[in-house]
Amino acid sequence: MAAEREQDVLRAASMYYLQDLKMEVIARHLGTSRSTVSRLIKRARQTGLVEITLRPGSTRAPGLARTISAEYGIDAYVVPVPDSASHIDRLAQVSITAARLLSSWFDSDMVLGVAWGTTLASVSRYLSPKPTRGSTVVQLNGAANMRTSGVEYASDLISSFGTAFGAAVHHFSVPAFFDYPDTKQAMWRERSVQRVLDMQRRADIAVFSVGAVAGAVPSHVYSAGYLDDDDVRLLHDEGVVGDVCTVFIRADGSWQDVPLNERATGPKPAELARIPRRLCVVAGDNKVVPLLAALRAGVVTDLVVDEVTATELLDAAEPVHRRGRTRH
Numbered sequence: 001m002a003a004e005r006e007q008d009v010l011r012a013a014s015m016y017y018l019q020d021l022k023m024e025v026i027a028r029h030l031g032t033s034r035s036t037v038s039r040l041i042k043r044a045r046q047t048g049l050v051e052i053t054l055r056p057g058s059t060r061a062p063g064l065a066r067t068i069s070a071e072y073g074i075d076a077y078v079v080p081v082p083d084s085a086s087h088i089d090r091l092a093q094v095s096i097t098a099a100r101l102l103s104s105w106f107d108s109d110m111v112l113g114v115a116w117g118t119t120l121a122s123v124s125r126y127l128s129p130k131p132t133r134g135s136t137v138v139q140l141n142g143a144a145n146m147r148t149s150g151v152e153y154a155s156d157l158i159s160s161f162g163t164a165f166g167a168a169v170h171h172f173s174v175p176a177f178f179d180y181p182d183t184k185q186a187m188w189r190e191r192s193v194q195r196v197l198d199m200q201r202r203a204d205i206a207v208f209s210v211g212a213v214a215g216a217v218p219s220h221v222y223s224a225g226y227l228d229d230d231d232v233r234l235l236h237d238e239g240v241v242g243d244v245c246t247v248f249i250r251a252d253g254s255w256q257d258v259p260l261n262e263r264a265t266g267p268k269p270a271e272l273a274r275i276p277r278r279l280c281v282v283a284g285d286n287k288v289v290p291l292l293a294a295l296r297a298g299v300v301t302d303l304v305v306d307e308v309t310a311t312e313l314l315d316a317a318e319p320v321h322r323r324g325r326t327r328h
Helices: 002-018 023-030 034-046 061-072 087-105 118-124 151-165 181-187 191-201 229-237 285-297 307-316
Strands: 075-079 111-114 136-139 168-170 205-208 240-244 247-250 277-282 302-306
Touching: 002 023, 002 034, 023 034, 061 075, 061 302, 061 307, 075 087, 075 307, 087 118, 087 205, 087 277, 087 302, 111 151, 118 151, 118 205, 118 277, 136 151, 136 191, 151 168, 168 191, 240 285, 247 285, 277 285, 285 302, 285 307, 302 307
Parallel strands: 075 302, 111 136, 111 205, 136 168, 205 277, 277 302
Antiparallel strands: 240 247
16 A cells, blocks of 8 residues: 555656646546655655755856865765845845755664754754654763753753654764763763763764854844853953854864863764764854854765855855865
């Protein structure tokens, strides 16, 4: 019955998209109703049997993707958007592409590491259900903060990825930042924390964005009570331009001697780089500088970025020969 149903999906989609037949005609061919044909065609899109791509004639996206891929040794997916597109529109288009890629990559018996944040919350809204077996979604960085718990926000976000893939979910019930480095060191010895850290190390794919210290649209970590005024001043003094998984990085990609990173609970770039596939999802003018820093830090293997941000990224990069980045 299931195989017959899939054949109906294929036949309906072929007649609708390749032969340009109307739904009423397809219904007569299949001996069914117009509403059933509509559901079959919708099913074809949801399962990825049919993919709809818009290719504006004037888009620079393919050339930008090739240039970014060549210069940083990554796979870049540049999403076409008009120059006049709003931040919300750019984020939505990037999120749709990232969600589609994750659905095509993630499968049974795999582990997906997810960092929380505004961009990943947007990606979660566009995930199509894809049942898997023996798979796991694990939270990459803690979420509790000083003003609000932050836990519910991150928990709902991580759970939405688990629901989409029918995967087991491992939450990371620690603060985003500890008050003291020695408190973190003590917590890292707890077996409950070690279990989550071990699952993170087993990840096949990590998905994250970059946080921006400055800009008209502040990243969640800088606007929701995770840092006090002294912390923010220290970040500026250290030349920090943003973060990856709440680990702070400078414009040159360095992070090792930033004091706040000893209190951060996300994976450091050296740890993140051990995950085979690392998808970074970015949209917005204020993300250009931290994205460039993340590329220099070598934490990205796959990048989904909108066309406007991609153009600004290349404009912001050093005009001299840029060193290629290879996958770790």
